[in-house]
Amino acid sequence: MLQQKLATIEDVAAMAGVSIATVSRAINEPTKVADATRRKVTDAIARTGYTTNAMARSLRMRRSNMILILAPDVGDPNFSNILVGLETEASKRGYGLLIGNTQNDPSRETDYLRFISSNQADGLILFTGHLPFGLGQSLTDARLPPMVAVNEPVLGQDIPFVGVDNFEGARIAAEHLISQGHRRIAFVGRAPNREINRLREDGYRAALGGAGIGIDPRLIIDGDGTTESGRAAAELMFVRDALPTAFLCVNDATAMGVIIALNARRYDLPRQFSVMGFDDISFASFITPSLTTMKQPRHRMGEAAMELLLTLLAGEKPKSREVLLRAELILRNSVTRPPG
Amino acid sequence: MLQQKLATIEDVAAMAGVSIATVSRAINEPTKVADATRRKVTDAIARTGYTTNAMARSLRMRRSNMILILAPDVGDPNFSNILVGLETEASKRGYGLLIGNTQNDPSRETDYLRFISSNQADGLILFTGHLPFGLGQSLTDARLPPMVAVNEPVLGQDIPFVGVDNFEGARIAAEHLISQGHRRIAFVGRAPNREINRLREDGYRAALGGAGIGIDPRLIIDGDGTTESGRAAAELMFVRDALPTAFLCVNDATAMGVIIALNARRYDLPRQFSVMGFDDISFASFITPSLTTMKQPRHRMGEAAMELLLTLLAGEKPKSREVLLRAELILRNSVTRPPG
DNA sequence: ATGAACTATGTAAAGGTTTACAGTGACCGA
């Protein structure tokens, strides 16, 4: 498996009968070399099968054209679809993607920073909602590497951010339920220390406030966004005996838990209860009843985040350091008018 | 955003009062330097905040400690979970992962090969089931880069492979249905030119043959593995009026389509029809009825593939160039004894 | 006392680019 020796710029130069500087220019600034010379070089490149050694180039230029992606779980479809958008934009601009799966493990976060400090990556995309451990305190004063948070903002730090407008999205969702005639609307998935959950809850409150509906604290249930938490939340409502006519859930996974619990209790959905989610995960359309939800423009989110990062990397001033995309209302079968 | 100049090995050497060679050795072969010297070096490293420049190192050593992953769609949960396994093993061994999302676009495949030819990646993991366009013919004679196919083998080429034993898995699935008393078992998702589909169909045939059940060609339906194809296949069975008592589907997405079609026709599942899938995708447990299926050990698959690749990369002889992992039968509610 | 064997360190080359600077003609206007 020994590397056979590859052609270098010197081989090309020798074959074309020019200096290596000219070869380099022919490749990188074609207008600066005479037509005849350029042809000789192009020809020699084809004959030798030369490709620029990226390591040498990166060493000299002090940049790698690589972007490090730090995500807690690449397997999560919520992330992986954004990843596709990131990749689309990056590869269009000649950048490569390095993935770091941290599993929320601080030591793994620190570990992956070596790619930044060793010049193996020029910038950083952060899915984690917090600065990687090791950047947190030690570099508050020093220079942070160019980075953009996506999906979840970094709290208490002025880090450029691309995400969905969670407040607005949740408000639209709640307003949709209200427009169907619901007035007793539960919010499932309260978690004040999670930024996303907090914003969605705020949107819910804003919609109810705007419609002159009072907030019943018994209808706001804690949850961590898992299917299991949705199931538990629904059960809790029955125990408390304070039932809503509709459930607005912090995300689709939670909504699935609610639906499973209601189905298990043999309720007829959506006739007896309406349920809404948020995210539009791939199987939202396949459960029964199919889930009315807010769709996140994940692909576009990835593209926008990469675009922002590359703008920063180029040293240009971005139009805005915060990009909020609108979630889209997807009408399916889990919402209807309340009974009675 | 200008890079502030980072400490180099020379700065460390100067501070420690030794030569750069000694610093390098203190880092890479600690046993070869005297204790006292090593301490001085470690100290200087800490004081300067030195980290070795990966580009310079890669240039000199002619390897990057990077692996290129070529996948048609990183957003597909089927892939992304394997990706997590790949990452686990790679990062454990000090390797980084470069992701290439090809969307089955030959030009993107070719494009990503530049990472290999420019020394930016040492090896290749192939999800695509075929050699990247550009390696196909031109390098049949020349040397192929070290690579391992995962999930789907590369046909007609002797490429090391790690995947699930599809034949055996499908056989186990079919035998489970037979053990429940089914004898009219449909296979949904025939696609002779897709290796995976072909193997699963073969496993199905083997199980039926082993139980002395004749193959009814009307019960074998084409399908491309999508939910929609499953739905269409079920409808087709009703048109043909050749109904099975159980559907063995080539994958879970197909099985979901079948279930949706049967639910829509108001059948009572699993009483009237049993349905099995293959894969155990994340929402297999959430549809109604929850899906009995064969679970793919995706995480382990990723780990095994990376382990094999790194073995090859180290120039060692692997135990085997083909690793087939067993799929596990997951019992849920979509299978029961046939009616009557 | 001598040379061998070993340990610890240093010197310098090599890895393959990009680019500042210098150089060479050709052309042109005065």
Place this chain on the structure above:
DNA sequence: TCGGTCACTGTAAACCTTTACATAGTTCAT
């Protein structure tokens, strides 16, 4: 004729490591 401008090309330094080879000092058997 001369100086200046322009278009093109070459020379050599710099980017930061790793490592073959050389050197110096120590230990030890003879």
